[in-house]
Amino acid sequence: MYVIPLLGIPPQVLFGQLLLGLINGAFYAMLSLGLAVIFGLLNIINFAHGALYMMGAFGAWLMLEYLGIGYWPALILSPILVGAFGVLLEKAFLHRIYKLDHLYGLLLTFGLALIIEGLFRNYYGVSGQAYDAVPDMLKGGYNLGFMFQAFGINVPRMITLTYGFGVALAAMAGVLAAPIYHVSPLMGSDIIIVVFAVVVIGGMGSIVGAVVSGFGLGLIEGMTKVFYPEASNTVIFVVMAIVLLVKPAGLFGKSA
């Protein structure tokens, strides 16, 4: 059977690549969602997000390695544990700095990210770990079921919980990533810069923006990998520059 090549490549390859773009987009969306929620309510630019994502993946690996806990329980347990860690971080550090300039939050969370990443690197090296507990039914497929509701409740306790929830989202993305990518202490810093670009493009604090631009940029990056792979790690920043020039508050952001 002869198929007409579309844009110079066969359609089945193109659609395969589009699907991959959506998968990566889902990770971007999930991580940037957590970031957007945290920024929207707490006004904190959470640079530790990548490290917490990495902790989620390592949580799943550690549970498998030492406790024999499989993928599905880990998908619940690891985010809960890392989320609880997030609550501790908020209680211990972050709640002291809400009234200060954004820069303080950025520096604090950046420092936390370096400490967390450094600890994992020290104990597990940079090459990473193999996570073998992939359920057969999950190979190649991901189920992202989210409910968006009532994020606007402004009670003080909600703040802590919001941070915990945003962090748990990062950890959940980490567990989802564990069987697909390699579980390595560097995995967080590899992805966090991109995710920040996604959040900026979507509009800081905009939940819809985070999701839409996450998927959109996943697709754009996927296509770049086919047509000009050398630029695949920069294309998102090119898009970011263009969006910021045209619409400084981001695609879905409210101008300040």
Place this chain on the structure above:
Amino acid sequence: MRLQGISALLAATALASGLTMSAAMADTIKLGVLDDMSGVYTDLSGPGAVDAVKMAVEDAGGSINGNKIEVVSADHQNKPDVGTGIARQWYDQDHVDAIFDVANSGVALAVQEVAREKHKIVMFSGPGSSDITNSKCSPVGVHWTYDTYGLAKGTGGAITKSGGDSWFFITADYAFGQALERDTAAVVTADGGKVLGEVRAPLSTPDFSSFLLQAQASKAKVIGLANAGGDTVTSIKQAAEFGIVSGGQKLAGLLVFLSDINSLGLKTAQGLQLTESFYWDQNDETRAFSKRFFERNKKEPTMVQAGDYGAVKHYLEAVKAVGSTDPDKVMAAMRAAPINDFMTKNGKLREDGKVVRDMYLFEVKKPEESKGPWDYYKLVRSIPAAEVTRPVEESACPLLKKG
């Protein structure tokens, strides 16, 4: 773009300024280990490389003719500008006599130029680009452990000859990956194979699935991975998930280190053929060294770390023989003496800086063949030095022509 980049830079600056103060002591022989301490190549060189250098210094008695031997180290962060900055500071202000390792070909080629300009010795163990001793060769640069020419001949040649005659490359988009792809493509074509295409992936790509699908669609019999470290690990792992190997295509890891196999696990890595110049479990001598290394570092040494030991040993013996750290005298002595240690047998340092040595083609064991942790390779064949060294007549290095 790494987060730790900033902190590492601060640490390097702090380290460097600390060194300046202690540098004034005259009669110390100072060795600098410049490698990747925090990025994708940390496990294959990193702190283990520094310790291998220290082991060689300890074995030399810690001093030569009453002159103390000192070891300093720094993180080049896989950035040529950071690497050359440290190299300049070491050579100019800190009185470092020779620099070792320099994992990452991009950094290595830049440091090669600094060493040439300052006329100081640099001995590469970590980087792979064969350009280091070809068009970019230097009278004071030594390429000790392996190069892309040898890898291409070893792994590329073996696979092409056993029927893998059409190739698609997934290449790390910088000096090393491009050199490895070029050298391997030459071997494939020379042995009657065809190259169907290639894709250039940026260094430290977290997701190779797109590139793997392109490789799959090319219908090539062999997918050549012209990358290293974390990139190789990710591509092999994801290739297993996409069922590329079970679908009939063969993966050729053109540069795979022991640390990569340890991270992948035998279930994923089994059957992979690879070329190295050292494996810890080759004979009593390699086992003896590796046992010592293991006790100190809690892991078996890679060929890069073992090579660092050998390079420092050979350097210090030359310094002792000529009673000086003068680069020209030491280079001449290193060229004159045959290289013999636990890893290298009858090696020779050629005029272009290449260490002429045997390499080994290994195959990764199946999980049931392995007796335990780190029991990963079985020897397929020893490859004589002549097969894995660029012949003098094919070399573009002017240093080989003048004699």
